[in-house]
Amino acid sequence: MSDLDVQAVLSSRYRTSQEADRYTDQLRLNLGLSTKAQVARLAIGRSLALGKFADTPVDAKGLDIPAMSLFSLADIAAWVGMLVTHSIEHGGPVVNSMDAFRTAIRMHWHRGATALWADWKSSDENPDRFIEMLISRRTEMPELAETTQQHEEDVGNLPTSAPTDDAVALTKALDELGIKVQIKEPIHGPRITRYRVFLVNLADSSKLKRNVSQLGLALNLGNHLPTITNGDEAKMMFIDLPRPKSSWKTVGIDRLKEWAYSGPNNPNQLMVYPGVTVTGEDVTFDLVTAPHLLVAGTTGSGKSVCLHSLILSLLLRHKPDTLQLALIDTKQVEFAPYAKLPHLYQRSIVTEVAEAKGRLMDLVAEMEARYAQFQRLGVTNLAEARRKGFQAPFIVTLIEEMADLVLQDDDIEPLIVRLAQKARAAGIHLVLATQRPDSDTFSGLIRSNIPARIALAVQKGTESTIILDERGAENLLGAGDMLIRLPGELPVRTHGVFVRLEDLIQLISSISRSS
Secondary structure: OOOOOOOOOOOOEEEOOOHHHHHHHHHHHHHOOOOOHHHHHHHHHHHHOOOOOOOOOOOOOOOOOOHHHOOOOOOOHHHHHHHHHHHHHHHOOOOOOHHHHHHHHHHHOOOHHHHHHHHHHHOOHHHHHHHHHHHHHHHHHOOOOOOOOOOOOHHOOOOOOOOOOOHHHHHHHHOOOOOEEEEEEEEOOEEEEEEEEEEEOOOHHHHHOOOOOHHHHHHHOOOOEEEEEOOOOEEEEEEEEEOOOHHOOOOOHHHEEEHHOOOOOOOOOOOEEEEEEEOEEEEEEEEEOOOOEEEEOOOOOOHHHHHHHHHHHHHOOOOOEEEEEEOOOOOOOOOOOOOOOOOOOHHHOOOOOHHHHHHHHHHHHHHHHHHHHHHOOOOOOOOHHHHHOOOOEEEEEEEEEEEHHHHOOOOHHHHHHHHHHHHHHEEEEEEEEEEOOOOOOOHHHHHHHHHHOEEEEOOOHHHHHHHHOOOHHHHHHOEEEEEEEOOOEEEEEEEEOOOOOOOHHHHHHHHEEEO
């Protein structure tokens, strides 16, 4: 593959046939999508699931789109791999050059768009029925072999078995370390079993914390480690042991809805529900007091599902007159299901870097306009202004993959920092998400002004330190296991809500109808 590399692929432009281009535009309009690239990805994916190409010429008369609209740095390798593999498996033209790659994109886009248009017609041009058809086709695809890193959606399909009581093994392992204990009753949470351990000798508490790795080795926990914390009584410690995946219990979307529909609903709060503690209690916090949040974790950690849980928390408790969502998603994937929500700020989801800069500038202008109104009313924040008759919604700005924006446009970081520094009292709050938590994309200025953090699984302790200001996230289990750190509080380990795509679509449809 002499001239087929990531840089060449990402600097090129791609087009399909004139016919498929027309179908792409019509599908974009019918589905309420922002860009042709969103439909193009669906089309290419649809075609990749099919077999050998027919011997039919495909013109290249459609309008072209830039690679960075179609792909991202995070997924380009996967797309190249799938296209090359398809050509090998089905005896198509060898994809070993940029010309061959552009041809492969054109052919897959053409065939996939034609197939999607046929799907659209067979669904009687009903968007909900069309989406259900796509979901059904996806669920019928064969399962892939298990990989070393569990995908964030796999947890919902795990086989379940009853958790075992390992108190005897734990006592023996501690005894081998020279620590004498009495183990009280275990508490079986969704993924972890907590043991209340009474120390016979109080001086052994420091020895216990020093020997976490040895304890994990003695208990055959693999790459995962026990967690040691102070207990609820004198000389009592908590030892949390991760369990095998076969005994994990899913935190379903019904748990989220139950929380949302119960308890008081204060329009001056932005309560969110990321999940439950290791022992199964609800974890909630108010984004108003947070007041801005970073959500970070590697691919497969459950970051995107966590964002959906936060968004649904807000939507289930707010109407459009008290909440608007400013969604920025240059990956053009995660926020697409929200495209028709009445809660959308400026009625659209931002999918391009230039648009993102404009949207952030609009939010800065909105912030300044609100502060001018507050001065006229003699108030200092949105809650006080509402009591004096000023009707304005909260604006929660969610940026998926902040790193892409910051790296592609130097003017974006100052806008984020300005909002983080000043927007709280104006009722504008930030939720920044990234799968690349490093000092280049999460600078000191941003870090000092985003005090609330959610860390999902990361690969290195240094990444955990950037997110949480301490290590720990490198030992998480993945698939929605997270550490939540709020201002002035210790991190709380939380197991996230598992949000299936079909549940997400159904709930969004219900929220839209009732708003």
